[in-house]
Amino acid sequence: MRRRAALALAALPVLPACAMAQSGGAALPCPTRPGDVVGLLLEGTGAPANTVVVFGQCFRPGDLPRGATAGARLADGRPMVAQCDVKARHPDGSVRFAVMALAAPALAAGARQGVVLTRDSAPGGRLDAPALMGTHRAELWVGDRRIDLVELLRTALAAPDARPWQSGPLAAQARVSVPLTHLGVTSLRLVADLAIRADGSLWVEPWLRNDGAMSAGGGPVTYSMRLALDGREVLRAQIARQHQYTGWGRLAGTGPAPPHVRHDAAYLAETGAVPRYDLSTGVSPALLATLGEATRSPAWARPLDPRLIAQTMTQTGARPDIGPVTQSQAIWLQTGDARAAAFASGQAEAAGAIPWHFWDGGWMDTRRWPRLWTDARGGPPPGGLRQPIAADTGWTLDSAHQPDLSTVPYLLTGRRAFLDELQAQSSWSVLGQWTGTRGTPDRPGVAEGVNVVRNNQVRGAAWSLRQLDGAAWATPDDDPMKPWLQATAAANWAWVRSRLPAWTTAQGEAHGWIPGEYGVPGLLPPWQQDYFAFAAAAAARRGNADAGAVLRWMGNFLTGRFLSERRGFAPHDGAAYLIAVNADANASAPLRSWTEIGQATRGRNLSNGNGWSKTEGDYAQLALASLAMLSDVTGDDQARAAWHWLRNAGAPFTHQEAFRRDPILNIVPREAARSACR
Structure with missing residues (x-):
């Protein structure tokens, strides 16, 4: 059973989104x-x-x-x-x-x-940053080394080649980076984003990143750290062991906490940044309360704490961190609630603890390391890491179950550290793939060396493309990593599009499903096609024509599974856990008609018939979401018809109360969405 484990499911009253927006005397x-x-x-x-x-x-x-x-x-x-x-x-x-x-x-x-x-x-106008900085002290101790952060900020802003993150009448922000080799390893560095604001406040976000790779002397490190702003200690930590390829950081300031910003999620969907959520449904107050309680717990404050992220990423089931966005991010978008924002931002910080950060002057990619596989089986460089990922990090990485912890927090907060997290994970999504899957540059063909789809689990391909597309879209135009991200994402979609004619011939009338590794010979999990449709829809919404062509091609299968009853395929089976796409486990050619697929599905006792016994999970929610995205992006009338049929078919967990208690897949077509503004 794959029912998503919501953080709280108490049967308490629910506030609709519009009421949430209007409480406190103001509407959006x-x-x-x-x-x-x-x-x-x-x-x-x-x-x-x-x-x-x-x-x-x-x-x-x-x-x-x-x-x-x-x-x-x-x-x-x-x-x-x-x-x-x-x-x-x-x-x-x-x-x-x-x-x-x-x-x-x-x-x-x-x-x-x-x-x-x-x-x-x-x-016009610029902040008089030097004058404001003269009133502040910001001191960071790492071990016995003292670092004057204000002086580093002053130097960074005054440099002839300065590229400040913010520069204007209200804020001046710059980044500094300092190697920390005094602790006995070459892999540790300080990366700090420092800002002075017109209200007189100083803001500091120091990250201790033990992510240096491919050089001698890298490894785990033990240290103490202390941060003081204007003589007041704001952060102290004792790090017993920080593994290589991890980092952690916190944001602190000298001024009062600024107001919390509630964005217009309907507008964000129009920009291509996020899915189109139903803002009228509301979210369970119990779920919001649980998010708030989590961020107040002592464990939440500990450096390198996973903050409820599934550390064993091979763990299956409908986890609250798996989807087009995470559950807390979906709540943040649908309600604007500060508790959801704090939880989601906190998990974006916690992403630093995941050992998928590989830095050699930039996040490592296939331009410099074309044959690198970050798995321990990659061997010595250039095939593998000079120092393999330690076996005792507490994390088990798996691209097929990787959550997107950073895209939404970066886009809603503008915190540069979250961009680091997004880029590092996107790089790992390629370098973590076996070269037998992604290929090498000396092999001719589209996407060779960066292919994350071929012979991969379809869910792994979907989530890797989600990361690559999100990073390519969000990365600043002057960032040196952007060309590689854009080219890698584009090459993968071009490769998938190039396969469509052959897949159409093989799949026949029921074409539109992405082949891949499923672990169940002859059977297809339709919900993994929904995952891939999420990635295709996001890329198409952001302007990728190849992804748009792939999504339209997938529409034949995504809609046909619910609209082919006259051809012998039970519409309830469109949201089943598995359907049969081969005559038997040993057949090499797929079945080519809905009639044959329907017969084989019933013959293997996989069919729902007229009920939902094979849909005891979030499978119907996933199908609704992919149909909504298909309708939204392509305007497909069949997608709209299939979405309305499934929405009213009584499938498990498709009623409004279920979406209030777990809103991660509460995604609707444009015509079903309601504006949050008044």
């Missing part, structure tokens, strides 16, 4: 004036007026053309001081993703204020 505002782009809500923490709040914001193509920037106004029309640092642009030159800063109004704890981001001309 809609754009109503010329130049308005998108609304958001600020939720107060008791911070004074002009406290600077920093967050990430995605934009639709054309909303902020080249030469324009994002400004802001309060919902009642009063102007706000805003800063927009553009990180990535759409092909037409308009802004895709930016790190925003706002001078917020004074808001009591829990009070809410609507804000509208607007299209403005580029603002």
Whole structure:
């Protein structure tokens, strides 16, 4: 049974999303004036007026053309001081993703204020960062070494080749990196993102990354660390053993906590950043309370704690961290709740503890290491790591069950450390694949050396493509890793598209399913096709034409499994755990008609018939989500018809109460979505 294990399932009242948005005296505002782009809500923490709040914001193509920037106004029309640092642009030159800063109004704890981001001309002025930095001290001790972070920030911002993460009237942020070889290993480094803001506050996010690879002297390390801001200790840790290829960090500041930002998730779906969630369903208060309790637990504060991420990634079942996004991220998107934001951001920090970080001056990739396999079976370099991943890290890595812990937190917060996590995982999604699957560059053909689909588990291919596409889309345009990410994702989709004619011939009338390793000869798990459809829909929504062609091709199978009753295939079997696609376990050629597949499925006692005995899990939810995405991206009428049939068929866990208690797959077509703004 694969029913997803929600963090809380108590039968308590449920708040609809619109009520959540409206409580506290403000609703999410809609754009109503010329130049308005998108609304958001600020939720107060008791911070004074002009406290600077920093967050990430995605934009639709054309909303902020080249030469324009994002400004802001309060919902009642009063102007706000805003800063927009553009990180990535759409092909037409308009802004895709930016790190925003706002001078917020004074808001009591829990009070809410609507804000509208607007299209403005580029603002003038720069923060007098040196003067503000002169009022602060930031000292980090790693072992017996003291590091002056303010001096490092001053030097970084003044460098002739400086590339600050933020630069404008409200915030100046830069990154510094310091090797920490004094502790006896060559693999440990400090990576710190440091910011000074117009409200006078200093913000520090130091990461201790033991991720150096392919050099002599790398290995585990033991150390103490202490961080003091303006003479006040804000962080202390004793690290008994930090394994190689891991990291950890925390964000701390001298000022009050800025207001919490609630984004417009419906608008984010239009940008291509996230799936289109049903914002009218609401989420169980018990589930939200559980997220809050988790972040307050003593274990949550420990460096390198997994923070409820499944450490044995080979663990099957409908885990709350597996899907197009994680469960807490889905809750964050659907409710904007600060508890979900803290939980999801905390897990993005915890992703640093996973030993899939390989750094050699950049996140390692196939440009420099074309034959590297990070598995211990890769052997010595260049086939494998110089220091293999230790066997006692507590983590078992598996691309077929990898969660996406970082994409949504990066896009909603703009925290650069989360981009590191996204890029490192995306690199591992390729380098962690056996070269027999991904190929090597000396073999002719599309995607050779980077193929994550061929002969792979379909779910592994889906989640690897999810990571590659997300990283390629979100990575800043001037980042040296972006060309490899874009080329690798594009090559994989081009390879899949090149296989469609042969797969269509082999699969016949029922074509549209991705071949792969399933571990069940002659049988097909339809839900793994849903996983792959998630990845194809996300890439197609973001503009990949090959992914769009693959998704349209898959539509024949994704919809046909529910609309082929007259051809002998029971529609309830479209959401079964397994269906038969070969005559028997030894047959090499797939069955080519819905009639044959239906007969074989019944013959092997896999059919639901007119019931749902083979669908006791989240399989119907997965099918609904893939049909919704197919309809949303392609406008396929068959997808719309199949989605409506399944939504009303009484399949397990497709009623609204189930989605309130686990909203990770509460994804709907465009026409079924409701706006959150008022």
